[in-house]
Amino acid sequence: MAQKYQPIYEALIAGKKPDESLWIELLSHCRFEVCRRIKFHNFGFLENEDDIDRLVHDFGYAIARSIHRYDSERATFKTYINGIIDNMVIEASKQFNKRKREKSLEIFHYFNSDEWKNNSESHSILKEEVEELNEILKQLTTQQYNIVKLRLIENLSVEETALQLGISTKIVSNRLNKAKERIKALKEQNINSLKH
Structure with missing residues (x-):
């Protein structure tokens, strides 16, 4: 994979737009890896298409923004890409849990409100x-x-x-x-x- 997607790395480093077909292929790989990690971590709450599309879309921005951090001496490009995907899926899980806690707190406050008691x-x-x-x-x-x-x-x-x-x-x-x-x-x- 390091060789296959090397032109994407080179284009992004040079500030150019990568080859469109190769970029689409990379995003397809990202989608596959996101789905695989969701299943591996049992993050069923992220399995709907909108969440997956959002993560793939965010991946495109993340790789473009952080490409200068890639160091071929420390990791292959595949490892670098998969690390970004891992971090994004885990962060999405944290955000989901945070929203869930906030929603639980809202529900708790609602059940203690006069509106609830009178409805x-x-x-x-x-x-x-x-x-x-x-x-x-x-x-x-x-x-x-x-x-x-x-x-x-x-x-x-x-x-x-x-x-x-x-x-x-x-x-x-x-x-x-x-x-x-x-x-x-x-x-x-x-x-x-x-x-x-």
Whole structure:
């Protein structure tokens, strides 16, 4: 790859526009690598086409802006390109988690507001969502349910959960991960069944 995309490096260093077909091929490689990393890191929340398109678009700017940092003595051009892609996918994950935390805080404040307390329509929507979540939780194994309850509902630490259940912290983490995967799959099933 270092040889194949070398003309892109040379054009960008010279401040010129790279060969269009080679540039498109590089962006196609970027798209493939972004998708591969999303699957590898289990960042399912980034799997929609808009997020992938945005990352590929941002990659084009990132490589052009940072091309002067590439040092052929330290890494191949492929390694350099893939490093940029890694950083972008991880940064997108951090931004997603930050937005998720901010949204959770907004929701918390809303539930404590007078607007929420005086809105019966909101109560019925929340009731439906809670019922859906309860149905999903009922489909977990007893072990998974107990760990979800202690870790996510009662907010116990991994160590406290392990102590309470008489199992190792590693087992707690493994079962929690499996429970999260199961919850995600069940939610997707519910969404898909609503579409049909």
